[in-house]
Amino acid sequence: MRDGAAAPARSRDRRDSRWDEHRRARREQLVDATLAAIGRHGAGVGMDEIAAAAGTSKTVVYRHFTDRTDLYVAVCARVADQLLPRLRAAMELGGTPRAMTTAAVEAYLAFCEADPELYRFVVHLHPTDRPVDADPIDSLSDLVGDQAAALLRSALTQAGRDPAPAGPWGHGLIGLVRAAADWWLRAERPMPRAELAAHLTELAWAGLSGVVTTEPRPATEATEDL
Structure with a gap:
């Protein structure tokens, strides 16, 4: 039973790891989009412009970054x-x-x-x-x-x-x-x-x-x- 219990745990670990990698990659993409938006709109760029550069919504941006400060730090x-x-x-x-x-x-x-x-x-x-x-x-x-x-x-x-x-x-x-x-x-x-x-x-x-x-x-x- 121990082996049977360990298998689902390992499976969950692999799934968690895949999602962690996906979240890291998505954050990097949003940072790329922010850099592009800064280049297009200047240092005073807004979150709407950043979301548009990423081809998504502010809601999705805030799903990956707590707030504008979190994105700024990244x-x-x-x-x-x-x-x-x-x-x-x-x-x-x-x-x-x-x-x-x-x-x-x-x-x-x-x-x-x-x-x-x-x-x-x-x-x-x-x-x-x-x-x-x-x-x-x-x-x-x-x-x-x-x-x-x-x-x-x-x-x-x-x-x-x-x-x-x-x-x-x-x-x-x-x-x-x-x-x-x-x-x-x-x-x-x-x-x-x-x-x-x-x-x-x-x-x-x-x-x-x-x-x-x-x-x-x-x-x-x-x-x-x-």
Whole structure:
């Protein structure tokens, strides 16, 4: 009897697993439809427009997502999954810390430039259905800040400096780039992406270069400090 009882249980498990996979696939399709709707209608897209892009009704969308916040978090997670590997790859290219910083800044700006409306949707248009317990974009900023901090910590250590400031500097650098990217998009990209990345690196490095390099400082600078 034990074998007979186990068979229906295994059958139910397989059915449950199939339905779980179906639900996951349907959620991914609805995220795809949301991305398409954002591309068509902009960051302020509504649920009616998202449902139309999916070829279904809002009732069906809400069958798979608790509310607009749940859908927003899923879109943010998709964006984070795409963006974070690009930023990691840029930071891990090697070379000097300055070159790695420039590469990471330009990778972030490339994401903004490729789809400004999607950037605005995930970064600025938090839904008001309920508080977002775990915003993947905020988590993404933290992860990128941690990587920038690790880069700076290594450079400070190699320069024989105290690595303690690496944490606030790394996260501050991410805040600088994010604020500048917001301005760049609002101003309708008044300069090429590479030029903006160079400007931001120059600003950051003007403060960082004195503490993350082992190169001797010019005598005039040493005299001015005195």
